[in-house]
Amino acid sequence: MELLVNISLLFMLSLTVIAVVRLKSLFAIVMLFGIYSLLSAMIFIALDAVDVAFTEAAVGAGISTVLMLATLVTTGRWEKKSSRSSFLPLLIVSITGAALVWGTLDMPEYGNPDNPAHHHVADRYIEQSPEEIGIPNMVTSVLASYRGFDTLGEVIVVFTALIGVLSLLQVRTPPSVAETPLRNENRKLSRPYPVLQVVALVMMPFIILFALYVQFHGDFGPGGGFQAGVIFAVAFILYTLTYGLDDALALTPVSVLKALAAGGVLIYGGTGVVSMLLGGNFLDYNVLSSNPVSGQHIGIIVIELGVGITVASVLICAFYAFMTRALPDQGQKG
Amino acid sequence: MDSFFNEVISGALGRYNYWVVIFLMMSGFYVVIGSTNLVKKIVGLNIFQTSVFILYISIGKINGGTAPIVWANAERYSNPLPHVLILTAIVVGVATTALGLSLIMRIKHAYNTVEEDEILAISLEEDEDE
Amino acid sequence: MIASHLPALQVVVPLLGAPFCFLLWRSPRLSWLLATLISWLTFAISIALLVTVNNSGTIEYAFGGWQAPWGIEYVVDQLNAFVLLIVSGIAAVVFPYSWISVQQEVELRQQSLFFTSMVLCLAGLLGITIAGDAFNLFVLLEISSLSTYTMISMGRDRRALTASFQYLIMGTIGATFIIIGVGILFMLTGSLNMQDLAQRIPELDQSRALHVAFGFLITGIGLKLAMFPLHLWLPNAYAYAPSAASAFIASTATKVAVYVMVRYLFSIFGVNFSFQTIHIQWLFVPVSLFAILFTSIVALFQRDIKRMLAYSSVAQIGYMLLGIGLFNVTGLTATLLHLFNHALMKGALFLAMGAVCYRIGNTFIDSMQGLGKQMPWTMAAFVIGGLSIVGVPLTTGFISKWVLIQAAVERGWWPVIIVIVVASLIAMMYIWRVIEAVYLQSRPENAKNVSEAPLSLLIPVWILALANLYFGANATLSSELAGNAAATLFSGTGF
């Protein structure tokens, strides 16, 4: 049964990819990319990678797709027919693909428990991490502790992306206080989506609650700082889509978001510095408490918090920047 | 002869996953280098990367294994290390995508097109004017 | 206590300094001051590391206290201590320079973002150099790449945007190729730690999968280091980026990529696999010879001097790959020496162009006519850098070319020597074009009068120019460092 699910998912993925290559409507392509991402997330579940599935759905089907749609609003949604010959790209791709297929002939068999990949480093993570780190989710243990420096790098990458987006796209400054009464009048006259607005308002607390659950339950089940940050950002994206950018900007000013983005990185890095000051190596959580295992707990909770804060604020801020470009006159329209 | 076929079949069964993933990867790669529309290039890049992620996760799968979260009934767990690497790689991917898309928005504003051919033509003209 | 944490601090200082730079967004001047301070601090750390490595051998640092291969490890040996010194040294010169140049070339709103990106880029490049873990290298590579795309896109010309986008696409393809390669290595060995991989790879040298991994890694790194013909992103990226960014990236980013190439070829895959099983030299030698000639000729026809220098960079990368391809200790020494020397000369040249751009607003050869009288110091520094590119004795360029020729003589490959000489003549021609325009032609009537560049630009330019002369006249220090590193790499006891 699992094999059947796996094969049909791979089949659907191939179909989607073929459609993406052939279609000329960028809107359709972006929608299909959303499907592609959902499907690959399903594959990740079928291959036991639940944390990855969580992240892929959040990033691919969620954030990336929304950002791509916002881009399409400014660029138009048709790809022009190109006069360029597709011979060279096809050649490159065929050679690369052929090389890879040739290489698979000597690759260890898929799913075989005796493969070398499972028996050098991974053994220790599976057998000892529950005692050494003391949390059931091995992925979180490896992510936050054994390979914690990678994760710090990952947070910095997100932060770097924010620097890039902010330098390229400016977030609109919300209307000043002096204009507010007039704006409120306007808004009363034109409430475009009453149903959606009510639904969004009702859902917001639950989404945020869910984000907090994912943040702090990441040690026991799938989830963690990154996924929680995305969910948190999704709540504000929903708010922006239904209430408009100006209201959202009033709720979460950009300067606060920027400070939080840097703050999250500093929380993570600060944990490392503290552990250094306490006599351990950088990011060695054992020294954070008298008992190594509880030290690991403290360390992981704090750094996951840093990840969550940075990711949420960066994504919200980037979304605002995209919205400023995509729907510039939204304030007047309501 | 019989044993040869058995070998081929078991070899194929042990690798079909890789082959499909390679097909997906190469299709994404083709979209990146073959299309001239910048948005489509970014979509292609995402597909390319996502497929590489599937390759990694396939490496970590163990038959009969289960998700690497402690579970009383588990016989064995799948390898958690590729999962960790890919979590990081996915985040790197979305960061690149966000940056690429904001560049596209600025390019559209500056050139009023997002087709590579047209931008190239405009740039060549500019080079000659200088 | 601090001494034992130096390898971590080398990267962590700029990595955590960047958010502080960003938090100072209201005052670009403070951002810049902090960035400069960070660059000097990292330079000091890299000197300390080099001294320690020379005295007491390779240093290892385990992040989180987890021993390799379970945790992430930083390893500093003679090779990467040398590269760390180059990168942080260039940063320590370029960062102070950047303030005035950025004032003029980057919008006020973006200035503190620019300085933050510079710091992030520095952190990424240092991290790539020091990383002892194949996947951690990828993460830090992406930090440096994303910040580079950002810096390039801040150029004033709209072509900066397309240049940045093109680099983003090519760079991401390169990075994805690298993770495919690393993934296959992981599949075959179960490890990501470089030392660990180096131990496990020799048993696998007949595996087709390993050959494929090798191919993907070389292509991916080749994209990053602008190996001909994968260099198409480079000229525009260097030409349209703000001057400070061009100077920093041109003299560090490709060097770090060459270092990664050397690390993979010699330490991880090992000399036997790379050169005797795969015969990578049969790819590198012809490709780099062609690249040296072809891009030098293309450089001759550029009107924008920054673009000309960019093409010349591709040619210089050709020299470095040629040194690897010659496959002897002298050749590798030449490559490593050229890493150092090319950073000095391209740094001086791009910084001088930044000073020109500051005064006259562009770097076209027509606009620079007669500038020799009005900006004598800047132009003199440019001439020193230019002579170094040509390879005139008493400049650094001569040293590395001389060692390269020696290596070719050892091999007995005379055509290679001819190509090097011819390419040097072509380089002389393109540098002469500039000298002729600047000194022998008079200032056009309608051109506005300009004065010499301010001191805060001149001093960094001259530091690098004088370094060119110093290390050209007295090359013992640099050749010793490069020679030792090369000998260790060849002996197969790398790391």
Add this chain to the structure above:
Amino acid sequence: MFATATIALLVIMCLALVRAFRGPKIFDRILAVNMFGTKTVLLIAVYGFLTGRPEFLDLGIFYALINFVGVIAALKFIERLEFYDEREER
């Protein structure tokens, strides 16, 4: 029983996929994607019981959320007139 449900869901997903490929209108595609998302949520639930570890239902909740917000975003953006022209999707 779970097996039957899984097969049924996979078939329906294929059908939704066909609609997403063919269009022809923008709204056909949005609807197809939405339906596809819903089926994924169900598939996660069923698959969880099939393999005996239903605690991953969390993921299902999250997919439903992403699906909801994604569709709103798509609809919001095609509201722009410049974006929505009458040309048939192909």
